[in-house]
Amino acid sequence: MAIFKKVVMMGSFAVGKTSLVRRFVEDAFDDKYLSTMGVKVSRKPLTIDGTALTLMLWDISGREGFEGLRPSYLKGASGAILVGDTTRPRTFGTIDEEVGSLVQAVGAVPRIMCANKSDLAPAIDTGAIVEQAARLDARWFATSARTGDGVEEAFATLGRALLAK
Amino acid sequence: MSREPTGDGIGFDGLFDELCTRRGIGCALTDAALVVQAIGGARHVWGTLSAGDPLTDALPELLGAEQAIEEAVAGGEPYVLPWLNRTGPSGGQRFYELSVHVKSDDPTVRVHWLVDVTGAGRLKSELNQERNELSLTRDALALRNADLQLFLRAAGHDLKSPLRTLEGFLGLIAAESDSPLVDASRSLAVQLAELVEVLLDYARLGSTAIESQPVSLSAAAQNAVDRLALSIAERGAQIELPPSLPTVLGDRTLVGQVVYNLLDNALKYCPADRAPIVRLSAEPRIGRTALIVEDNGRGIPVESRQRIFEPLVRLGSAASGHGFGLATVRRCVELMGGRVTVSESAALGGARFEVELPV
Numbered sequence: 001m002a003i004f005k006k007v008v009m010m011g012s013f014a015v016g017k018t019s020l021v022r023r024f025v026e027d028a029f030d031d032k033y034l035s036t037m038g039v040k041v042s043r044k045p046l047t048i049d050g051t052a053l054t055l056m057l058w059d060i061s062g063r064e065g066f067e068g069l070r071p072s073y074l075k076g077a078s079g080a081i082l083v084g085d086t087t088r089p090r091t092f093g094t095i096d097e098e099v100g101s102l103v104q105a106v107g108a109v110p111r112i113m114c115a116n117k118s119d120l121a122p123a124i125d126t127g128a129i130v131e132q133a134a135r136l137d138a139r140w141f142a143t144s145a146r147t148g149d150g151v152e153e154a155f156a157t158l159g160r161a162l163l164a165k
Numbered sequence: 166m167s168r169e170p171t172g173d174g175i176g177f178d179g180l181f182d183e184l185c186t187r188r189g190i191g192c193a194l195t196d197a198a199l200v201v202q203a204i205g206g207a208r209h210v211w212g213t214l215s216a217g218d219p220l221t222d223a224l225p226e227l228l229g230a231e232q233a234i235e236e237a238v239a240g241g242e243p244y245v246l247p248w249l250n251r252t253g254p255s256g257g258q259r260f261y262e263l264s265v266h267v268k269s270d271d272p273t274v275r276v277h278w279l280v281d282v283t284g285a286g287r288l289k290s291e292l293n294q295e296r297n298e299l300s301l302t303r304d305a306l307a308l309r310n311a312d313l314q315l316f317l318r319a320a321g322h323d324l325k326s327p328l329r330t331l332e333g334f335l336g337l338i339a340a341e342s343d344s345p346l347v348d349a350s351r352s353l354a355v356q357l358a359e360l361v362e363v364l365l366d367y368a369r370l371g372s373t374a375i376e377s378q379p380v381s382l383s384a385a386a387q388n389a390v391d392r393l394a395l396s397i398a399e400r401g402a403q404i405e406l407p408p409s410l411p412t413v414l415g416d417r418t419l420v421g422q423v424v425y426n427l428l429d430n431a432l433k434y435c436p437a438d439r440a441p442i443v444r445l446s447a448e449p450r451i452g453r454t455a456l457i458v459e460d461n462g463r464g465i466p467v468e469s470r471q472r473i474f475e476p477l478v479r480l481g482s483a484a485s486g487h488g489f490g491l492a493t494v495r496r497c498v499e500l501m502g503g504r505v506t507v508s509e510s511a512a513l514g515g516a517r518f519e520v521e522l523p524v
């Protein structure tokens with residue numbers, strides 16, 4: 001039987017949640033910023049160590065303006081991808097709050113952290129990211145939705161963690 | 166596509182179907198395994214779905230939501246998903262709100278309502294986009310500002326230390342030479358160092374957060390008079406302070422700089438043929454207080470009254486001005502949400518500066 005897992009993309013607005021999903025699912029990228037309103041679900045079938053797994057990727061609007069709606073979007077999530085924008089250090093602060101809502105909604109599910117836009121000059125120290133990822137119990141990846149760097153690896157790592165659970 | 170009522174016949178009759186369609190409501194009946202029993206309304210939502218298909222084909226949002234739905238139909242919190250975002254057949258975005266109930270007379274039958282909220286969704290979406298873009302611009306500006314501050318600090322240091330060395334060398338030379346050029350060079354070096362200091366102070370204005378709190382104009386004025394005591398004595402100036410001045414809302418340091426610079430300015434630019442007179446007073450304005458500083462100097466010609474607040478602008482040939490005094494005043498006042506204007510003093514014949522600050 002096919003295994004479906006719901007994975008939520010979390011993070012502040014414009015960090016690249018939609019772009020990461022688009023890169024992973026369609027292998028495409030768009031420079032234009034079109035903020036996601038509400039939630040958009042994409043499927044991505046994977047085979048991990050011989051097991052078929054379909055990720056249901058929930059691309060949710062950045063929390064700004066949608067705080068109250070989050071619990072209903074998070075329900076039933078098996079895992080989360082926490083996204084921060086390395087050119088905007090503030091967006092990593094948001095991730096702590098995101099993990100708070102996640103744990104409150106579905107408990108301590110597997111999660112990874114993407115330090116996204118690695119193709120651009122960073123405005124945050126790697127040390128700070130390493131420390132935060134450890135504190136949030138998440139493996140972290142430097143990703144670029146633009147070039148695709150690190151994207152497959154990040155999603156696959158979460159997929160593997162979801163199967164192991 | 167079958168939209169005929171099937172299963173237990175809850176009745177998607179023509180009228181109901183019509184209502185659903187017209188009001189943009191789609192409704193599906195499913196069993197516990199989310200297999201469609203009947204479907205009606207809002208054709209654009211359900212697409213090619215028909216009875217017997219898994220509902221999750223049309224609503225992948227339901228995958229993973231099984232437990233939440235179980236809870237909802239077992240009488241727990243209703244399962245509601247707002248703002249489902251879909252690309253419509255013509256490429257435009259459509260928005261739906263999904264909610265799950267259980268049929269009142271048959272709890273094994275789940276009813277999934279999908280309400281078309283595209284109108285509201287598009288509005289919210291536009292607002293969202295604008296707010297986010299604005300935020301991004303603000304973040305980018307803040308970052309650029311931070312870069313600039315770093316640059317200034319580095320440049321300031323790099324400018325000041327050779328100047329200090331130069332001053333020192335000139336001092337040594339002065340000890341061995343009595344050429345007037347050496348003294349002149351020394352005083353130029355001192356002046357340059359001061360200018361660098363003033364320039365950096367000006368550039369740093371506003372780089373730290375402003376804390377608005379009640380600030381006493383009397384205290385600020387007294388403080389400025391104390392700091393300028395030497396110039397006041399030297400020029401035989403008369404500073405007229407009223408017994409009390411009101412309190413404004415602002416930043417103590419910035420208010421202090423405003424009053425100090427206005428007084429300093431009045432003293433500096435007063436012609437040598439008279440003893441300076443500077444009068445401070447206050448007038449109420451709607452939601453604000455105006456601090457008024459008048460003097461008996463030459464005044465500011467009408468055509469220069471805008472330019473005078475720009476950095477490095479000096480009128481006439483005043484001896485010791487750096488050209489940052491009034492620019493600093495304006496910058497401080499604007500940082501506190503106020504404004505400053507200049508006109509002619511009817512009482513004293515010189516300039517009349519009016520600083521409006523929130524109260």
Ligand SMILES: Nc1nc2c(ncn2[C@@H]2O[C@H](COP(=O)(O)OP(=O)(O)OP(=O)(O)O)[C@@H](O)[C@H]2O)c(=O)[nH]1
Pocket residue numbers: 011012013014015016017018019020030031032033034035036037060061062063116117118119120143144145146147297
């Ligand atoms: N250079 C670069 N730009 C990226 C990258 N990822 C995303 N972007 C750009 O960043 C902007 C925001 O990306 P989105 O994917 O829309 O961000 P989001 O997190 O989905 O934003 P919301 O939907 O508003 O919450 C877009 O202009 C993207 O083109 C990346 O890895 N590198």
Ligand SMILES: [Mg+2]
Pocket residue numbers: 017018019034035036059060061062
């Ligand atoms: Mg998005």
